[in-house]
């Protein structure tokens with residue numbers, strides 16, 4: 001008998017700011033001088049993009065996007081509280097945060113002790129207000145069960161995936177936002193301060209060939225088009241699926257009640273070079289979503305790493321881990337939602353597997 005709940009959710013950083021700034025990613029992209037003017041002209045945009053952009057550059061539409069995301073996060077929190085996990089194991093990307101030029105592990109268990117996390121350090125670095133209108137210096141504690149994290153690491157190694165581990169976060173950087181935002185978003189009303197469950201972060205090198213080349217984020221087309229120096233690729237989608245299976249086997253061999261969580265949005269506009277960083281690849285996201293709903297993992301397993309990068313779906317590697325785990329444990333999709341957007345950078349998916 002395995003006590004496992006599977007969840008998929010978003011850690012969209014701009015959800016943590018106010019409506020006036022939620023469309024900041026596309027506003028930054030529109031300032032890239034190397035994007036052709038006709039692509040920047042709203043007259044040539046899709047109906048959804050024009051509707052979201054409106055006459056106030058996306059400010060009014062932000063409330064609707066926020067409410068869809070908070071609905072999905074609220075559903076995930078409700079499932080967690082009904083399930084009462086002993087621990088959450090969260091797959092998330094490291095965007096040039098903990099891991100930089102010294103070492104880029106494909107997979108790394110962050111086997112920390114309890115961490116005091118600065119809730120808005122990333123927003124503060126971007127000079128953005130927070131959505132709660134509380135102090136920018138707000139902190140919360142992420143309880144990280146170090147002994148359990150070490151045992152999970154040992155189990156995954158025994159189950160055939162050579163995962164790395166770390167005991168200390170990089171000192172000068174904020175706590176990696178994929179994990180920090182997961183706690184804040186799942187405990188929205190308390191800004192992460194009263195989240196009752198420990199988290200063991202499982203970092204995945206989702207950014208692969210762009211992790212150092214683009215410092216985990218935006219690049220201008222001037223840099224891309226003048227001979228961008230790429231890094232080696234990240235782990236393949238199939239290997240991420242195998243990592244998920246190894247984590248699932250480990251969890252099955254133990255007795256805890258565990259929530260396995262994939263934390264990330266899907267295709268990101270700022271990574272979708274073929275759409276001039278303006279739009280996510282919604283057609284490709286839909287295809288994955290429909291396959292997930294149908295329980296058809298062949299569509300997922302036939303994806304190549306190059307296709308994932310081409311379509312700006314870098315962070316979906318976290319979801320490949322989750323789907324591997326789900327398949328290993330025979331969990332079924334009980335509920336899901338797919339939130340499409342054009343101007344809020346990325347499509348977002350939510351999923352509950354039982």
Ligand SMILES: [Fe+2]
Nearest residue numbers: 093178264315
């Ligand atoms: Fe991310």
